[in-house]
Amino acid sequence: MTAAGGARFEPDRLDDQAYLTEGDPSGMLRSVASSAAQMRAAYRSSVENGLARIGRDGRPRAIVVAGMGVSALAGDVLEALCRYGAPVPVVTVRGHRLPGWAGAADLVIAVSRSGRTEETVAVTAEAVRRGCALVGVGAPDTPLSALVARVGGPYVPVGGATGVAGQPKATLWSLVVPPILAAAALGLVSAGESEFESAAKRLEDLAHRCRPSSESFINPGKTLAMELAGTLPLIWGTSPLAAVAARRLADRLGGDAGYPAIWGELPEAAHNQIVTFDGPLAGRDLFADPFADEPGESPRLRLFLLRDVEEHPLVAASRTAAVRLAEDRGVPVSEIAAEGAHPLDRLAALVGLCDYASVYLALGYGMDPASAAAELRARISQ
Numbered sequence: 308m309t310a311a312g313g314a315r316f317e318p319d320r321l322d323d324q325a326y327l328t329e330g331d332p333s334g335m336l337r338s339v340a341s342s343a344a345q346m347r348a349a350y351r352s353s354v355e356n357g358l359a360r361i362g363r364d365g366r367p368r369a370i371v372v373a374g375m376g377v378s379a380l381a382g383d384v385l386e387a388l389c390r391y392g393a394p395v396p397v398v399t400v401r402g403h404r405l406p407g408w409a410g411a412a413d414l415v416i417a418v419s420r421s422g423r424t425e426e427t428v429a430v431t432a433e434a435v436r437r438g439c440a441l442v443g444v445g446a447p448d449t450p451l452s453a454l455v456a457r458v459g460g461p462y463v464p465v466g467g468a469t470g471v472a473g474q475p476k477a478t479l480w481s482l483v484v485p486p487i488l489a490a491a492a493l494g495l496v497s498a499g500e501s502e503f504e505s506a507a508k509r510l511e512d513l514a515h516r517c518r519p520s521s522e523s524f525i526n527p528g529k530t531l532a533m534e535l536a537g538t539l540p541l542i543w544g545t546s547p548l549a550a551v552a553a554r555r556l557a558d559r560l561g562g563d564a565g566y567p568a569i570w571g572e573l574p575e576a577a578h579n580q581i582v583t584f585d586g587p588l589a590g591r592d593l594f595a596d597p598f599a600d601e602p603g604e605s606p607r608l609r610l611f612l613l614r615d616v617e618e619h620p621l622v623a624a625s626r627t628a629a630v631r632l633a634e635d636r637g638v639p640v641s642e643i644a645a646e647g648a649h650p651l652d653r654l655a656a657l658v659g660l661c662d663y664a665s666v667y668l669a670l671g672y673g674m675d676p677a678s679a680a681a682e683l684r685a686r687i688s689q
């Protein structure tokens with residue numbers, strides 16, 4: 308169907324059960340299917356490790372979530388949940404340093420699946436020096452857990468049998484749940500057992516609908532993968548929460564398939580990225596070889612709109628206008644609608660589907676979704 312970096316997307320692979328097993332030796336599809344179990348286990352573990360009690364000494368002035376890659380998304384989720392309703396600001400730090408203002412009145416939640424990521428450990432050590440309150444989430448018996456233990460902060464262990472080959476991208480829900488429970492204990496968001504259970508049920512339902520044995524024409528995960536294939540995806544969220552899901556999809560496409568994508572959030576995306584609708588990658592490829600066996604060989608822009616249930620009315624208007632403009636400029640549009648009332652439900656609906664689509668995209672290109680870009684990552688972190 309389409310070629311990228313030498314790999315060809317073959318839609319038939321997605322309905323070839325033997326291939327889906329052989330092409331995914333680490334069981335990345337199984338790990339996506341474990342999302343609901345991860346959410347339930349992370350909830351229990353967070354409660355057992357004292358997160359539900361952290362509000363007893365009052366609220367912090369601000370919360371800093373320190374993490375990199377997938378772990379940093381835990382901060383983005385928390386920030387999106389708290390942005391409009393909580394009296395405490397939430398900031399995500401991706402890097403080596405705490406913001407200058409952070410001090411003893413603030414809470415630092417350090418998240419690292421491995422417990423060893425250089426940047427996160429450095430920020431946590433700085434938080435210890437400045438006397439910040441600390442919560443940790445990550446592998447036990449690591450530099451991160453040792454730092455959190457030094458100040459007697461709660462630590463939610465993530466690891467053991469959880470996830471595929473210890474990959475953080477396969478353990479998103481284990482990393483995201485503890486900071487939310489901490490914020491709930493502080494009275495900043497309303498999320499308890501029934502909300503986590505409802506989101507887990509939604510993930511379970513998606514796992515059923517997107518299961519490998521379900522054929523492409525009724526499987527929403529495979530359908531979305533086929534819409535992504537061969538395009539340059541422009542992925543927009545229509546709320547802060549949906550934008551986190553957009554970022555997650557873009558990150559996963561890179562991590563699973565080495566596939567580039569651009570993510571954004573409305574209304575901001577309508578002020579800049581929308582210009583690409585008039586750019587060289589929009590519409591039909593004027594330079595495409597008209598005699599090529601397979602048309603559309605060079606990637607063209609496609610807009611993926613992750614629609615939240617709660618949209619600002621003016622954002623809804625700019626979404627409608629953007630869709631009209633895209634159609635006008637020959638840019639195909641896929642709309643993925645969140646479902647559910649609670650934000651956790653809506654996040655699960657969007658991320659759950661996108662996670663499947665990304666793994667199916669990698670498999671459609673004949674790539675092992677557990678090892679894409681592993682060598683590049685290893686080389687840059689040396």
Ligand SMILES: O=P(O)(O)OC[C@H]1O[C@H](O)[C@H](O)[C@@H](O)[C@@H]1O
Nearest residue numbers: 375376377378419420421424475
């Ligand atoms: O969660 P951590 O172990 O700290 O890892 C943080 C990040 O590290 C690397 O960059 C990996 O490629 C990412 O997938 C991961 O999310």
